[in-house]
Amino acid sequence: MDTTDIAASGRSFSKGLGFRKSLMTLAASVMLATSAQAATPSTAEVNTTGLAVTDDTVTVGILHSITGTMAISEIGSVQAEKLAIDQINASGGVLGRQIDFVQEDGASDWPTFAEKSRKLLRQDNVAAIFGAWTSASRKAVLPVMEQYNGMLYYPTFYEGLEQSPNVVYTGQEATQQILASLNWAAETKGAKSFYLLGSDYIWPRTSNKIARKHIEDKLGLKVSGEEYYPLGHTQFNSVINKIKLKKPDVIFASVVGGSNVAFYKQMKAAGIDFTDEKPLLLTISVTEDEIRGIGGENVDGIYASMKYFQSLENANNKEFVAAFKEAYGDDMVIGDVTQAAYLGPWLWKAAVEKAGSFDIDKIREEFAGIEFKKAPEGYVRIHENHHLWSKTRIGQAQTDGQYKVVFETEELMEPDPFPEGYQ
Amino acid sequence: MKTSSPMKWFVSREGLYYLGLAALLVVILPLILDPFRLNMVGKYLTYAFVAIGLVMCWGKAGILSLGQGVFFGLGGYCMAMFLKLEASTPEATAIQSTPGIPDFMDWNQLTELPWFWEPFHSFSFTLLAVIGVPVLLAFVIGLAMFTRRVGGVYFAIITQAIAAVLTILIIGQQGFTGGVNGITDLQTLKGWDIRTDEARNILYFVCVGMLFLVLFVARFVQNSKLGRILVAMNAQETRVRFSGYDVAAFKIFVFCLAAAFAGVGGAMFTLIVGFMSPSFIGIVGSIEMVIFCALGGRLSILGAVYGALLVNAAKSGFSESFPELWPFAMGALFIGVVLAFPNGMAGLYQTYVMPLEDKIFKRKKVEAVAAAEPEATKPVAKKTDDYDPMIDSYSPEKS
Numbered sequence: 001m002d003t004t005d006i007a008a009s010g011r012s013f014s015k016g017l018g019f020r021k022s023l024m025t026l027a028a029s030v031m032l033a034t035s036a037q038a039a040t041p042s043t044a045e046v047n048t049t050g051l052a053v054t055d056d057t058v059t060v061g062i063l064h065s066i067t068g069t070m071a072i073s074e075i076g077s078v079q080a081e082k083l084a085i086d087q088i089n090a091s092g093g094v095l096g097r098q099i100d101f102v103q104e105d106g107a108s109d110w111p112t113f114a115e116k117s118r119k120l121l122r123q124d125n126v127a128a129i130f131g132a133w134t135s136a137s138r139k140a141v142l143p144v145m146e147q148y149n150g151m152l153y154y155p156t157f158y159e160g161l162e163q164s165p166n167v168v169y170t171g172q173e174a175t176q177q178i179l180a181s182l183n184w185a186a187e188t189k190g191a192k193s194f195y196l197l198g199s200d201y202i203w204p205r206t207s208n209k210i211a212r213k214h215i216e217d218k219l220g221l222k223v224s225g226e227e228y229y230p231l232g233h234t235q236f237n238s239v240i241n242k243i244k245l246k247k248p249d250v251i252f253a254s255v256v257g258g259s260n261v262a263f264y265k266q267m268k269a270a271g272i273d274f275t276d277e278k279p280l281l282l283t284i285s286v287t288e289d290e291i292r293g294i295g296g297e298n299v300d301g302i303y304a305s306m307k308y309f310q311s312l313e314n315a316n317n318k319e320f321v322a323a324f325k326e327a328y329g330d331d332m333v334i335g336d337v338t339q340a341a342y343l344g345p346w347l348w349k350a351a352v353e354k355a356g357s358f359d360i361d362k363i364r365e366e367f368a369g370i371e372f373k374k375a376p377e378g379y380v381r382i383h384e385n386h387h388l389w390s391k392t393r394i395g396q397a398q399t400d401g402q403y404k405v406v407f408e409t410e411e412l413m414e415p416d417p418f419p420e421g422y423q
Numbered sequence: 424m425k426t427s428s429p430m431k432w433f434v435s436r437e438g439l440y441y442l443g444l445a446a447l448l449v450v451i452l453p454l455i456l457d458p459f460r461l462n463m464v465g466k467y468l469t470y471a472f473v474a475i476g477l478v479m480c481w482g483k484a485g486i487l488s489l490g491q492g493v494f495f496g497l498g499g500y501c502m503a504m505f506l507k508l509e510a511s512t513p514e515a516t517a518i519q520s521t522p523g524i525p526d527f528m529d530w531n532q533l534t535e536l537p538w539f540w541e542p543f544h545s546f547s548f549t550l551l552a553v554i555g556v557p558v559l560l561a562f563v564i565g566l567a568m569f570t571r572r573v574g575g576v577y578f579a580i581i582t583q584a585i586a587a588v589l590t591i592l593i594i595g596q597q598g599f600t601g602g603v604n605g606i607t608d609l610q611t612l613k614g615w616d617i618r619t620d621e622a623r624n625i626l627y628f629v630c631v632g633m634l635f636l637v638l639f640v641a642r643f644v645q646n647s648k649l650g651r652i653l654v655a656m657n658a659q660e661t662r663v664r665f666s667g668y669d670v671a672a673f674k675i676f677v678f679c680l681a682a683a684f685a686g687v688g689g690a691m692f693t694l695i696v697g698f699m700s701p702s703f704i705g706i707v708g709s710i711e712m713v714i715f716c717a718l719g720g721r722l723s724i725l726g727a728v729y730g731a732l733l734v735n736a737a738k739s740g741f742s743e744s745f746p747e748l749w750p751f752a753m754g755a756l757f758i759g760v761v762l763a764f765p766n767g768m769a770g771l772y773q774t775y776v777m778p779l780e781d782k783i784f785k786r787k788k789v790e791a792v793a794a795a796e797p798e799a800t801k802p803v804a805k806k807t808d809d810y811d812p813m814i815d816s817y818s819p820e821k822s
Binding site for chain 1: 457459462463466518520527530531532591594595597602603604605607608609610618696697698700702703739742743746747749750
């Protein structure tokens with residue numbers, strides 16, 4: 001606290017009555033923020049639908065798993081969203097209002113996500129929800145968002161095949177992650193055959209469906225195998241033997257969660273050195289966050305296709321990484337999804353200010369074309385299909401757990417959640 | 424045991440307990456809660472169906488099943504399949520490569536509806552399946568286990584394994600089941616939108632009605648000769664067998680009964696929450712349901728209802744107030760209750776609250792009795808003080 005602050009607080013204490021009065025208005029505004037009838041005449045203009053908006057504050061919701069198996073992945077998103085909210089508040093808030101947030105725990109359980117999202121919309125009347133991580137939690141929340149006309153800012157790269165008017169997808173849909181990276185493997189690395197490998201659920205299956213179509217129909221190359229393993233699977237010896245037998249040029253991997261640790265350790269133990277690039281391993285599921293669990297020495301040399309890496313060399317990102325580490329500690333790493341989560345509050349702010357209103361329906365009309373020039377990934381823009389225009393980047397993992405960026409698309413990739421010719 | 428007239432039962436102590444629960448669920452909660460919270464109470468009540476089944480199966484007959492989530496899930500999936508088919512009209516799914524099938528099938532490259540989904544176009548078949556499928560599975564498991572005299576811990580482990588197997592099956596066969604996402608985005612029941620507040624309120628009352636139906640079935644069973652054999656079997660299985668009873672048949676019956684209750688609960692869950700996912704079927708979900716039952720008091724069917732309500736209310740409350748720490752609060756609650764009150768809330772009630780009630784009851788009774796015929800009825804009045812947790816019922820005519 002510097003001297004002017006002390007002087008200011010001393011001044012308000014000396015005017016005892018005025019201080020009490022301001023305290024009461026503050027208390028009243030807090031009560032209003034939590035009550036259902038938040039619309040007071042002064043906010044009537046920017047809030048016609050009874051959201052939790054007062055003269056000084058606007059309340060949003062954060063809904064991620066901070067307990068259970070998904071917590072390790074989702075906590076980064078929570079941190080990024082809170083950081084963005086703090087920064088927005090420090091720079092004056094949204095339409096002159098400071099952002100309050102209500103945080104709820106989805107507990108890695110999809111029905112809990114549905115319950116909590118309903119609570120946030122019905123009881124807290126939040127103006128926006130930043131949350132959900134897995135596709136399953138998004139699918140659970142989606143009907144609630146559509147029923148009560150909420151707006152969800154969803155950060156994870158996902159399978160596409162969805163375009164809800166009540167969701168903004170700040171992560172990449174499948175084609176944005178896959179097509180450019182397959183082209184890169186074919187053109188730069190001269191790959192001729194691909195082995196598709198993933199965990200058994202909707203995202204890897206859809207991703208590999210798109211990858212197969214692209215490899216076979218567009219590139220005219222060969223898919224030498226396609227396999228799925230249950231979530232949590234830890235025995236990859238048989239597939240490693242098959243890979244050794246078939247000698248594909250590229251292993252295209254979308255193994256998620258704890259299976260990753262077993263997968264990469266067993267690959268290494270079987271004598272596959274990724275730095276030799278025989279075969280080259282290209283993953284769409286291992287971010288810096290996952291490497292912390294797998295261990296940098298086990299993934300040394302693999303390539304990942306993302307839109308963001310912590311090591312990106314641009315001024316926005318340097319600022320973002322510094323702020324993140326200052327807020328949460330020097331040993332924090334920032335993965336693709338964490339960065340996408342950080343975009344959520346900023347995009348919401350931009351849309352609200354363009355619409356001049358917190359009303360969901362008015363914001364929705366303004367989404368197309370909203371830009372965020374300070375994005376750590378460089379620059380993003382919202383497409384009319386509620387997804388983001390983003391670049392595809394390829395990074396090579398280093399032993400210190402960071403990626404070295406080796407390729408990025410020149411243009412922003414257009415989001416295409418229902419890709420024709422890939423269905 | 425003589426049967427009492429219904430009116431007399433309602434003013435008996437047991438009757439008053441049921442009336443108290445009915446007043447709470449039908450009058451008090453709907454008056455003080457907004458539709459959102461009431462819907463959540465409805466969701467908690469669907470777990471109470473499972474807990475009542477567990478009281479019958481575990482508390483009375485001594486068969487601990489750690490796989491009740493399986494039956495809850497099967498009931499729920501049956502209902503969800505019907506609702507999903509209704510939501511997947513060719514018009515609503517025109518964007519898909521194969522219109523007219525559920526969206527997740529289309530994502531998994533299925534081009535026609537699997538054969539076992541076909542019957543779920545029929546609502547009456549669905550209602551039958553909600554009870555029939557869980558009961559059938561319980562019957563098969565029971566037949567395989569109990570006729571071979573597998574019991575106790577071994578049975579508990581096997582039921583847990585079945586829960587794990589079914590979860591893997593459902594998640595693995597995602598083209599047919601929706602996988603880990605579950606079956607989501609259910610909208611209408613026979614054209615009636617189940618997502619509106621009004622519909623949710625109606626469903627809440629339907630759920631309460633079904634709950635009382637199940638409570639009365641459970642009560643009927645426990646007060647019948649059958650119920651006494653179950654309790655006897657729990658205490659001295661060999662003696663019951665040597666007395667000429669087919670122990671396996673009784674065990675299969677009560678296991679199927681618990682499965683039927685759980686199936687009804689699961690179907691109500693799907694209707695109230697609007698989707699079904701494999702997370703209840705698994706081991707964690709199944710064990711949670713045992714906790715509801717243990718916390719309420721595993722010998723008391725009414726205790727089970729309160730247990731399910733309180734644990735879930737605490738879970739929602741804690742997780743809303745302390746999103747970072749709530750699992751610890753829940754853990755402390757479970758450990759505390761099990762350590763301090765092994766008979767759960769029903770036991771607690773019996774030890775501390777019932778003596779107080781007795782004082783009030785007795786005074787009135789004695790006054791009433793004194794007016795009529797003091798000498799003859801006094802012993803009966805004394806009997807009323809002995810609440811028997813094994814029977815979990817009180818009726819003045821018991822003796």
